[in-house]
Amino acid sequence: MARPKNQNARREQLVKSAKQAIVERGLNGLRAIDVAAYSELGAGSVAYYYPDLGDLVRDVHEDAVSRFYWNRRQQGAESEDPRARLGRIIRSGIPQSREDIDFQVLNELHTHAYRDTFHALLMAELYRLEVSLYVDVLSDGVEAGEFTMALPVETAASNLVAMEDAYGLHLMGGTPLDGEDIYRMIAANAGIMTGCRLGDG
Template sequence: MARPSRAHERRADLVAAARRAVIGRGVLDLRLRDVAEEADMSSGSVLYYFPTLDDLLREVQREAVERFCAGREEAVRGEPDPLRRLAAMVRSGLPTGPDDELCVLLYELGTIARRDVSYAAEHIRLYERQVGIYAGILDTGAATGAFTLTRDAATIARNLVALEDGYGLHIVMAAPTLDAPRAARLLLAAAADATGLTLEAIEAAAPPHALDDPRTAAAPHDHDPEGDR
């Protein structure tokens, strides 16, 4: 009897090794041998499963995008109240801090999107999928009377995702200029402005389970005049 192929398992191991290598070294300085060493394999063995380093990194990016978007979808799934869904969505998109491996990985791989159309396409998919989640929440809220939108849902959704991207970068920089709770409150303020709500109403709407999750919760703040509405 033929032995079962371990190709799928080995490819998964290499994706995990490449993920660790990107986080540890950064994508711009990454070499094939870095991944091989991380996986405890020869460079030739890596190329047996992935013809080029770019092929491997594209799979790393695809998997990271899927995990991130699935996590955001899960954060709002099963919550019927649009206000609570919006609050949970806002809090699910930010890095927890400079050591948030999944978000750091996405930012690192995003740097290649400037010069490679295949990486750019995956980065666009990441953006559009998040926009779609937001737009669905906003449309539902407007239809039920929970929100009074100041713009169409798609425009608000695109702005919120872009703000998340910008604030997230400030959180994971070598010298962070924001922490996750501060960034979350700024985003909640923007969401309040766009939906005709008060910041306090959106903050109070955070689902109880979100408050126990460091990715989806913001810590209490002192009075913040920039965020008050």
């Protein structure tokens, strides 16, 4: 029997492998053998650690949400200037290419959330967390006298999340945009909302 530490490491490995499998094959009809193809472990080991493959997909979703949110929070914390922080947070919510695996997985799971309460709750929580990132930096900018809001802070924060989600979806879907195009468009809107030009971020 594997030790608990080894079990955790194996589960982390399988979560990473499952991400690759989901990106390449999608969620529909995902099998243990598909996950094993991206892992050093066999299909039997996948079934041992995850008898119900749905539990693995749930762990993948939780991992993707956690990594995405905490990366964004860290990016925003790297500067004390509200304008620079806002620029960094915007940029951290934009896929830089269609190969960004966490964006790919989150997009795939977003569509799955329509039919599954667990995934719907995770997507709702991610939205809440992302809005909170913007609320914090916008509030700090107002307090510092840097931002003059054209909209209530909560409304502006929600709009920024909606814009990055929509533009990101188009980029991942093949629309001829890149991360810099999207950043400039969202930053321009953020500038109107805050009365403050953000620059390159």
